[in-house]
Amino acid sequence: MPFWDGRAANAADIRLYVPGAGWRAAVSMEGDTDDAPVPGSANAVGSVLLNILNATNLVVLTGTGSSFGVSNPQGRPTPAGMWDVWVAVRAAAGDAVFDAIVASFGAERVSENIEKLLTLCKLYLELHDGETSEPVLSMQAFVETAEQAILARVDFIDRESGLDAHDALIRKIGRRGVRKPRAKLFTTNYDLCFEEVARRSRFTLIDGFSHNLDQTYDRTHFDLDIVRREGHRENPDYVANVLQFYKLHGSIDWRRVEGDILRTRAQVGKPVLIYPRSSKYQESFDAPYLDMLSAFQAALREPDTALLISGFGFNDDHISSPIMSAIESNMSLRLAICDLAFIPDEQLVLGAHDLAGKAELPNRFLTRFRRLADSGDARVHLMNGRFQDLAAAMPDLIGETDRERHVQRMRAIQQGAAGPA
Template sequence: MCPEEPNRLSERAANIADTVRYLERINPNIEHFLSQCDAYLAFNSDDGVSAFVNEVKALILHACSEFMNSNTSDISAYRNLLQKLARRRVRDPRLKVFTTNYDMCFETAASDLGMVTIDGFSYTRKRRFDGKHFTYDIVRREADSHEFTEGIYHLLKLHGSVSWSREGTEIYEHAAPSPENACLIYPAKGKYQQAFLQPHLELLSRFLEFLRQPNSCLIIAGFGFNDDHLSEPIYSAIQSNPSLKLILCDFHGIPHLHNRGRHGSSAYWGKFHDLAMEGFDIHFISASFADMVSHIPHLRTASPAEQLANAVRRIKGGA
């Protein structure tokens, strides 16, 4: 097997790296690079570095927005996940999806399925973020009764979204926010501090609240555990909440477990492995997100007609 060609900085990026004294030139880490730029700008006024950082943020915003318009984009795994987990019994708690991704995959998948996304934004013409909207729900009201509607789920985008715009102290939904106004926690070591600003603080607090709920199951897919403000609460919760179930899925799951914090893998993989060996309810799946979703059973409630058909099958099977 031929070794992969290492990633290298462009000439312009290398010049900026020289200015801010960023030393990783082979397989550079964008988070470390931008963190070094931010640290440099905190003490220096440099138009060149500022322009470079703004252009990188614009590229990130564009890349996370435009790929959905490509003919090659495939969000079938997102649709399958929502079909299987969001259409649960109406008396069960709503499915909660926590994501650090900026893209619109879940919103688009839900729209394709005719599902409703409760994302913390109002239902007014100009949608404004307010955490109280997570406490709202949708019911089907008849003349003398009402019941909760199927196909509703909660989406909490912990690091913001390509469709969020910050206008003063308020956050609004916007089809194409500018890089300056986009409400995103861009890759940087400073994301820990940014997570304690609104609306991220509201979303993070709801994530922490979920980790304390009894009989909860947290499925983690494609998360590298490089964000300490999220990794440490999960690590603490699995030890303090005896009924919390944790399923960790990653395409490189096995190498991560063996690396134990080396070769670019987070040390948390080793920590979770140690807890699993001690008997904590932690399970590891080495698979892609799509492969994992394909093995999740349907939790959809059977309709009265389906219940009748199932009963007939059982009777015929026992005859």
Template sequence: MCNPGTWDLTQQARQVMEAVRYLETTNPNIEHFLSQCDAYLAFNDDATVKVFVSDVKAVILDACSAFLRAPAADISAYRQLLQKLARRRVRDPRLKVFTTNYDMCFETAASDLGMMTIDGFSYTRRRRFDGRHFSYDIVRRETEGHEFAEGVFQLLKLHGSVSWSRDGKEIYEDAAPTPANACLIYPAKGKYQQAFLQPHLELLSRYLEFLRQPNSCLIVAGFGFNDDHLSEPIFSAIQSNPSLKLILCDFQCIMHLHNRGFHGSSDYWGRFHDLARRGLDIHFISGSFSDLVSHIPHLRTASPAEQLANAVKRLGGQNS
């Protein structure tokens, strides 16, 4: 809340901290602060605190949307990831992307690449969320039959999106939701409880289902393991699902492993490290999301023409 342009909000925060009795000033935590505000408002009709919480939510909405409109916005790593993993053999299961981010990076990258995203919303004029859509797929119909289309992946936004709004009991795609109707799990200690409300419950259940599937690989990048409702299922699944492979990537990975739950690092890092030392299929990568993507191989199957071209190249290399 100290970014340029939010000075007034920072000034309000100091007043609100006193009102809700949030005393942690040395290492303030926005989740704890907003949780304190919610708890205070549950018993106090304080217009100042209400306006402040609404303003904070508006800042979060804007911050998670505006950066993609900036000329210097770089989502090349997202495009590369989809190019490498989503364009796989059509007989293989679809790539599933689970994210707690609110932004539209994956949707924008998919649009840039001409890929199709199955995100749980209908393909009607006003797109409405219905978990049944994750069971649908996209096929290419030919004269003599049909086959699954390439470049299709599932996107499950576990904590909501800046493009979702709530209208009564329904969730719709919305280009400009307000802080009041945006369908997001905002930073707060109560995220665990909110995750069991729709549509988050539907998304969470599919996340849990994926972790139990045989021969699956879960790549985790940039996740701090501070959300127990998402971290504990991974910790449980890697022990009960013998074919699950787990790859953990973070640019501070080494520090987290050494901290073992102290100095701001989640204790899950140490617990996963202990399991890896016992021989479970867990691998650690110290690097950024871009670093990770650069090392992922292409899973796309070569077409007959590409296979022929590759064979000719290999033949040429042998004869040179």
């Protein structure tokens, strides 16, 4: 059984990479009878995260891995990984149609990877652009079916979803002092995890959309902030619990209607999101994705900036390359990565105090970050753990506010009033 299956969120499951020693456990290890205990990495992890949160400019990046921290009631869809999307597309297209499309490219070439399959479909349609033959029309129909299936499969959030990890993260990064620039939260996910948890906790997300009846996207809205204006005060009072929020690949509730991008769950216009295929890089240079990506690149070049990454696999070059470029050019940039990619399960099961980890990491970016850490670059910190473990490990800069306690009391009263008499 894999090490992580059924494991609750626990800061003690995070291992910190210590150059020359390996991946160190959080808890201390008892020494021999005459030796002092071998210290764990929990204090060092806490220090790293505290330093990240106290940076002048805080940037957080999450990906698909963060969604696996969600729990849904039985019978509701679970968070979707790439294999889940593959299964959903097969079910929507039908086995015969799906197998025929895969066979047309070669099963070994596709290797049960939905991103490779959609990439090949896209290339085929570009090569046969303008043709109306039966194979071309069939391919177009399959791509449309696949995109609709993906959109439906990643729509798994509702009012009953368990979002404890997202709630912890958004509270801890949103409670920074209002004198500092707003924390910037970037995600490649299409789902509504952060939007739902912000609604529950009464946090405000500045996400580029207006506050009109038809919420409309405009890049200038990212330059706005929320303040409290009172007649007897000359200076504005910046409201707490506000974040800037960027969805780099779009969202399931964004629709393009007559040239505008609206936030709506109505089935109008066309969805605004980047589907999993190799053309993600080119598509990211269209609006609104270019606005989001430009904001990400600009944020990484600000002085005294900290970048915290969890649940992002560094498989998107249009996002990973700017991070590496910023590490090379911005000497004040601090980087902390928490991911499951560093240590195989079979090592974790052994439970040794220091583990060697994987000799070869999944991609070149993680390899380069580890080399930087090995070379003594004190700006780079690597941790092995899940998104929910990281959220549990992050320190609270400020305790629960009066407003947050008031919201919780009011919600408890309302839920009690709505229950059985």
